[in-house]
Amino acid sequence: MEEQDEKKFVKDICRRDVDFSQWYIDVIRKAELADYAPVRGCMVIRPYGYAIWELLRDALDERIKATGHENAYFPLLIPESFLAKEAEHTEGFTPQVAWVTQGGTEVLEERLALRPTSEAIICQMYAKWIRSWRDLPVLINQWANIVRWEKVTRLFLRTTEFLWQEGHTAHRTDDEAREEALKILELYGDFMNEILAIPVYKGVKTDRERFPGALQTYTVEALMPDGRALQTGTSHNLGQHFAKVFDITYLEEDNKLHYVWQTSWGVTTRLIGALIMVHGDDAGLKLPPRVAPVQAVVVPITFEKTKEDVLAKAHALADELEVAGLRAKLDDRDEYKPGWKFNEWELRGAPLRLELGPKDVEKGVVTAVRRDTREKTAVPRDKIAAWAKDTLEAIQGDMLAAASAYLKENTKTVDNHDDFYLLFEGRPGFVRAPWCGETPCEDQIADETGATIRFIPLEPEDARGKDCAGCGGKAKVWAYFAKAY
RNA sequence: GGGGGCGUAGCGCAGGUCGGCAGCGCGUCUGCUUUGGGAGCAGAAGGUCGGAGGUUCAAAUCCUCUCGCCCCCA
DSSP: OHHHHHHHHOSSSOOTTTOHHHHHHHHHHHTTSEEEOSSTTOEEEOHHHHHHHHHHHHHHHHHHHHTTOEEOOOOSEEEHHHHTSSHHHHHHHGGGOEEEEEETTEEEEEEEEEOSSSHHHHHHHHHHHOOBGGGOOEEEEEEEEEEOOOSSOBTTTBOSEEEEEEEEEEESSHHHHHHHHHHHHHHHHHHHHHTTOOOOEEEEOOGGGSOTTOSEEEEEEEEOTTSOEEEEEEEEEEETHHHHHHTOEEEOTTSOEEEOEEEEEEEETHHHHHHHHHHOBTTBOOOOGGGOSOSEEEEEOOOTTTHHHHHHHHHHHHHHHHHTTOOEEEOOOSSSOHHHHHHHHHHTTOSEEEEEOHHHHHHTEEEEEETTTOOEEEEEGGGHHHHHHHHHHHHHHHHHHHHHHHHHHTEEEOOSHHHHHHHTTSOOSEEEEEEOOOHHHHHHHHHHHSOEEEEEESSOOBOTTSBOTTTSSBOOEEEEEEOBO
C-alpha cells in the first residue's frame, strides 16, 4: 500500500533503480531544467534550470571575489597559432576543438578556434600586461561559454557547449601559485558542501589524469548514486609551462627578468548534473534550499464558497515570506488541482510546500510539507515565516548529512589485488587501495576494470609495505579509485 | 573507437512486410461542472509523414542517395 502510494505520486519518470540514466534524463525534461537543442550535442538551459545556475553562480562568484579575484572577459575566438604554442596543451585539446574557417564570404588566413579553455588567449594578454613584480599577483576570473566537440554527450554532464567559470592567475613564486591552487580547491570544496550540499573528496590527479600542460592538477570529486564518481571541479598549478611559451616575464626586485608562476581553475554547469543525481529521488528533483529558485511554494486549496478568502490569505502568506527574505511563490493557477501541483512542485524540487485551505484558515495554521522527508506539520500562521526560515536551514543541513553518509558508506578500503578486482566487477563507489605509482599499472587497471584513480589525498597516505592492488608490485601510496563519468 | 535505435500534429507513438481517405494517446483551445495527492463531460483546432531523387494511375509505405538526433559499450 505504502509503495503503491509512492508510485502514484509521479508518472512519467523512470524509477531510479530500473534505469538510472533514463531517470536522470526524465527528471531534467519533466522538471523543465533543459531540453535538447536542434544542434548536435547541444542543450537549451530552460528558465528553471538557468535560475539554479544563476543562484549557484552568484554564490560562487561572491566567494571568488571575497578571496581577491576580479572578473573579466576574454574573446570566444582563439587564433590557431596561440593554441598551438604549448605542445602538451595542444595535443590534449585538438581532438575536441571546433574551428571557424570563414568570415562572411571570406576564407580566413588563420583558422580561429572556439575556445575549449582560455589559457592561450589569456596568457597572450598577460604577457602584455605583466611588467613588474608590482603587477603581481594577477587574479582574474571569467564566466564564459566553452565549446568542446565531444563524441558522446549527456545533458549537463557533457555537452558540446557549456557554461563555466575559469580563473587564471599569475604569481611571483612557485609556492604562491601552489597556495593559490590549493586555496581555490578549498573554496570549491566549501562551496559544494555549504551551498550545494554535496560532500566531496579533495585530492591530486595522477599524471594520467592531469590537465594537459599543468604541473599538477587538484580535483574535487563527488559520488553519484549509481556508484560512479563525478569530478565537480579542478584547480591546476600550471608552473611555468605557459609562462615560458607565451613569454610572460616580469622584472623582479633584483632587476632580473623572471617567468611568472600560474594557476587555472574551473567549475561548470556540470554541477547542476551533480545536484540532480546526488539529491534526487523517484519523485524527481530535490533541491538544497540555497540553490532552489522556489524555496517555498504556497498552494491554496480552494472551494467555491471560500475561494476568494483563501486566495487572498495565500497571497498575503506568499508576500510575507518574500518580505522575510525567502524565495516564495504562490501557485494560484486555476486550471490545476492541488494534487497536480503537489506532484509538480515535488518533481521540480521545491524544498517546502505550504498548503493553505479553509480548514487551515479556520485553525489558524499552515500545512507545511518538507520535500526531503515529506513530513507534514501544522504550523501556526503567525510563526510561519520564522519556521520556514529555520526549516530551510535544517533541510540544507540534513541533505548534506544524508549525502555525506552515502559517500562514507560507499568508500571502501581494500589492500590486495583479488579483493580490488572483485569489487570492481560492480560499481562500488570509491575504493581506497595501495598503488605503486606507475602509469602503466594505472592504464592496465583502467583497461581491466574500467576504474581510474580519481585522486591521491592531499596528505598522501604511506602504503609502503603493501602490495599494489593493480600489479602486485611494491606499493607507495593509497589511491582512491572509482568508475567515473 | 565499436554497437544499436529513431525521425509521422506541441509531446509520446501506431501505420510500413501486403502502395489506395493521415491515425491513436497525452497535451492545447472553448464551455459547463469541479478543486485537501496528477478531475469529469461536451465540442474544436492542429500535418511539407526529416530532405532530395526514382518506380507507379497512386508513395508515410517500395528503391537510391542524403541530413539529423538519441542510447549503450570501451
